[in-house]
Amino acid sequence: MPLSFHKMHANGDDFVVVDARNSANPVTSALARRMGDRHRGIGFNQLAVVLDCEDADARLMFWNTDGSTLDVCGSATRGAADRLMRESNSTSITLRTNRGLLTCQRTSNGNISVSMGPPLFGWSDVPLAQEMDTLVLPLDGDPAACSMGNPHCTYFVDDLTSIDIAAIGPTLETHPLFPLRTNVHFVQVIDRKHIRLRIWERWGGIPLGSGSCSCGAAVNGIRRGLLDDTVEVECDGGAVTVQWDGVGSVFLIGPVEAVFSGTIADSLLKD
Structure with missing residues (x-):
């Protein structure tokens, strides 16, 4: 059976959404790798598969380009939420991820807001290899760490242009x-x-942006006392807003845009 997909991006952070409701999940690790190949497939930073769910409007499963899964993707969650809200002519839906239930809303200016859940700070939650204070890690540059359902390590620098990210990253x-x-x-x-x-x-x-990374970076800055509870996060591809009151859920707010839709060729689907 042909497999349809939708290519979208959030400030250049590109992802693919596959709607597999009312059917078996068609995506395997091998297929995710082939789809993610920018030369021989579709190309994406992450893939989100929309599945049926009993306690939410839908369940999302996420894949990386190497065929591994991840628990959360802020950009792809916003993209899937945008599509599902347009389909149902609503301004609010709830999606289940491995991160838990995420409430998504369309703001008055058309952006998508996602309640990403509370950040985690325990060393085993990040996770780290041994017990330590995640606010200041024992690495050169004294970074901070947290989890937003995936691990984040944040360095605060005086001059971003002086950092060779491709070499250090x-x-x-x-x-x-x-x-x-x-x-x-x-x-x-x-x-x-x-x-x-x-x-x-x-x-x-190096992506143009990342929803969960924007959350992790802002959260670690707030923990360090460097930032207020509402932060504009300017990435290479554009800006999102992150809100965190220091206690509860982190809110990620920003635009998403559809690029194109299509059908995957049978040759790509074959193992």
């Missing part, structure tokens, strides 16, 4: 301190309400 991603690897953030604080963020994404290299 892979070493930090695979540092022994992070048994499941980590997303790495480099943050320049513009003021208490505004940061400039560049990212080395776990399994993915």
